[in-house]
Amino acid sequence: MLRALEMATTDALREAVIRLPPDVKRAIERAAAAETNPVAKGELANIARNIAAAEELGVPLCQDTGVPVVYLTLPPSIPLTENLYDAVAEGVRRATANIPLRPNVVDPLTRHNTNDNTGDGMPAIHVKPGERLTVTVLPKGAGAENVSRIAMLLPSEKDGIERFVVETVLLAGGKSCPPVVLGVGIGGTFDGAATLAKEALLQSIDHMDPLEQKLCNAVNCLGIGPMGMGGDTTALAVKVKTAACHTASLPVAVNVQCWACRRATKEVVW
Amino acid sequence: MTMKLRTPLGDEVLRLHAGDRVELSGTVYTARDEAHLRMKKEGVPFDPKGAAIYHCGPVVQNNRILAAGPTTSARMNKLSGFLLDLGVRALIGKGGMGRDVREQLRNRAVYLAFTGGCAALAASHMMLRGFFFKDLGMAEAVWVIELDSLPLVVGIDAQGNDIFETVRACANREFQRYRIPKG
Numbered sequence: 076m077l078r079a080l081e082m083a084t085t086d087a088l089r090e091a092v093i094r095l096p097p098d099v100k101r102a103i104e105r106a107a108a109a110e111t112n113p114v115a116k117g118e119l120a121n122i123a124r125n126i127a128a129a130e131e132l133g134v135p136l137c138q139d140t141g142v143p144v145v146y147l148t149l150p151p152s153i154p155l156t157e158n159l160y161d162a163v164a165e166g167v168r169r170a171t172a173n174i175p176l177r178p179n180v181v182d183p184l185t186r187h188n189t190n191d192n193t194g195d196g197m198p199a200i201h202v203k204p205g206e207r208l209t210v211t212v213l214p215k216g217a218g219a220e221n222v223s224r225i226a227m228l229l230p231s232e233k234d235g236i237e238r239f240v241v242e243t244v245l246l247a248g249g250k251s252c253p254p255v256v257l258g259v260g261i262g263g264t265f266d267g268a269a270t271l272a273k274e275a276l277l278q279s280i281d282h283m284d285p286l287e288q289k290l291c292n293a294v295n296c297l298g299i300g301p302m303g304m305g306g307d308t309t310a311l312a313v314k315v316k317t318a319a320c321h322t323a324s325l326p327v328a329v330n331v332q333c334w335a336c337r338r339a340t341k342e343v344v345w
Numbered sequence: 346m347t348m349k350l351r352t353p354l355g356d357e358v359l360r361l362h363a364g365d366r367v368e369l370s371g372t373v374y375t376a377r378d379e380a381h382l383r384m385k386k387e388g389v390p391f392d393p394k395g396a397a398i399y400h401c402g403p404v405v406q407n408n409r410i411l412a413a414g415p416t417t418s419a420r421m422n423k424l425s426g427f428l429l430d431l432g433v434r435a436l437i438g439k440g441g442m443g444r445d446v447r448e449q450l451r452n453r454a455v456y457l458a459f460t461g462g463c464a465a466l467a468a469s470h471m472m473l474r475g476f477f478f479k480d481l482g483m484a485e486a487v488w489v490i491e492l493d494s495l496p497l498v499v500g501i502d503a504q505g506n507d508i509f510e511t512v513r514a515c516a517n518r519e520f521q522r523y524r525i526p527k528g
Contacts, residue, residue, distance in 0.1 A: 121463050125467075132465060135412045138413055139414070139462075175411070178483060178484075190482075218417050237523075249509055297520065298516060
């Protein structure tokens with residue numbers, strides 16, 4: 076089982092960094108068809124050509140192959156042991172050497188690079204109970220991660236949520252490789268809101284609920300456009316996840332994701 | 346119309362305008378934060394006159410460039426002046442650069458934007474020719490790359506026009522509607 080988990084981790088990373096999920100490709104196609112700004116049209120055409128080139132050549136679509144963020148679902152029959160974490164880390168090492176992935180993981184203070192994309196607490200592994208053993212990877216690049224933000228808003232100022240989301244995209248400008256996908260976590264605790272925001276990025280972007288659509292429209296009014304060079308499409312989608320919170324708190328986290336919204340899930344079979 | 350450029354670059358870059366599409370061929374040198382710091386301290390290991398610097402940390406395997414999209418240029422805002430003083434004519438990256446760089450480019454050089462994340466597309470226009478500072482690691486080393494018609498947009502021209510700044514100003518105006526009234 077451990078060996079199968081290791082292989083599934085490598086396979087999921089390979090798929091994620093080479094092929095975008097179908098819902099993300101559809102969103103980019105819709106944006107390209109609707110775009111009216113000529114520079115933005117050119118940028119979206121480059122993105123479409125890049126997606127095709129990566130699939131054709133079997134190479135990562137972006138050189139920032141991210142840090143490995145991993146979500147496991149664990150069936151009742153499998154105990155949660157250190158071995159599971161080790162197997163996922165081994166899968167990351169193998170992926171780094173074979174795909175290959177750029178070695179991005181360093182010590183936060185010495186900046187020493189382990190050259191295999193593992194380190195203390197990395198891969199970042201999140202475990203939840205489930206029906207089957209599955210591994211989901213979300214390779215997270217730095218450009219968009221670096222402009223992500225969290226705020227503890229006043230519970231009496233719910234309008235502040237939209238303002239904070241739009242302000243986050245405004246401050247990011249072109250640095251986050253727009254058109255972006257925004258994962259928004261509302262509620263929970265300080266750390267919990269950030270966790271929700273990242274989990275929101277795991278959801279399909281084919282559909283948005285009324286709140287998500289409202290936030291997405293508000294962001295697109297900024298006109299930042301692909302790569303910050305202007306245009307109609309600044310965000311492809313906004314996804315929201317909520318959790319209950321303290322009556323005196325309103326935590327809001329925005330996890331910014333570049334257009335290369337990479338994610339892949341593999342069921343572990345053994 | 347797309348203008349074709351080839352390195353070493355000269356005064357032809359002064360005639361470009363922000364928003365123009367260009368195709369660049371010839372040699373470019375990748376450099377990120379660490380390579381800039383090293384070159385500032387120990388000198389530039391290639392002829393900087395007419396050169397193009399690419400803000401990029403590629404994925405390289407068996408002397409082949411597999412993926413080489415641009416990195417965020419703003420990280421090099423305080424590290425680019427000395428290169429322009431030495432005769433570098435083009436900085437290539439994503440996201441634009443600061444006001445200081447815009448002034449440093451004036452009447453000398455341009456900032457060219459390549460679509461962020463388009464690493465496979467970039468690699469399909471590239472041949473690896475060599476490297477410097479390999480001890481800095483794959484992402485931070487200087488890679489010498491030959492380009493074949495890489496499609497770029499002029500982000501900041503030599504007259505001080507900055508497409509990123511124009512867009513940012515519009516976005517800031519749009520954001521005014523969220524201003525919280527005082528009092």
